[in-house]
Amino acid sequence: MKKIETRQKDIEFKMGKLALWMKELKDRQEKKEAVVRAAQEKKDILIEEVRQHFGYVVSMKDPKFQEMMEQKEKEAKKAGKEMKKKVRVEKATSKALAQAEAVSTGKEIKME
Incomplete structure (x- = not known):
């Protein structure tokens, strides 16, 4: 009898958590979809840039198109690296300026 009661309590507890679990699952799925959408949009933008470079619609299987895509991807990576370096x-x-100011005023600053 005790087994049945504990099992019933466990089921009730899990049913109470079900809505939360479903929300978490939906949030994870939406996050994955957003990442995929962003990657696809980025790729579409690169493809459009390459097509504009040629001035006409080029097959994605064309070697010229693929070369230009690789070049554009390299440029994008380089720009990203430069941005990170700048930041x-x-x-x-x-x-360094904060440290110099602290030294000149004689105050201690918290280092991160």
Whole structure:
């Protein structure tokens, strides 16, 4: 009898959590779909740029098209790396300026 009661309580507990679990599952699925959509949009933009470069509709299987796609992807990666580097340098510069100001005023600053 005790087994049945504990099993029933377990089922009731899990049924109470069901709505939360379903919401979490839906959120994860939406997040995955958003990532896939963003990647597809990015690829579509690159394809459109390559087609505009040629000035006419080019087959995606054409070697010229594939070369240009690779070139555009490399350019995008390079731009991303440069942006990260710029952010990193700006962060280091602001940190150094804060330290210099703290030293000149004689205050201690919290380091991150």
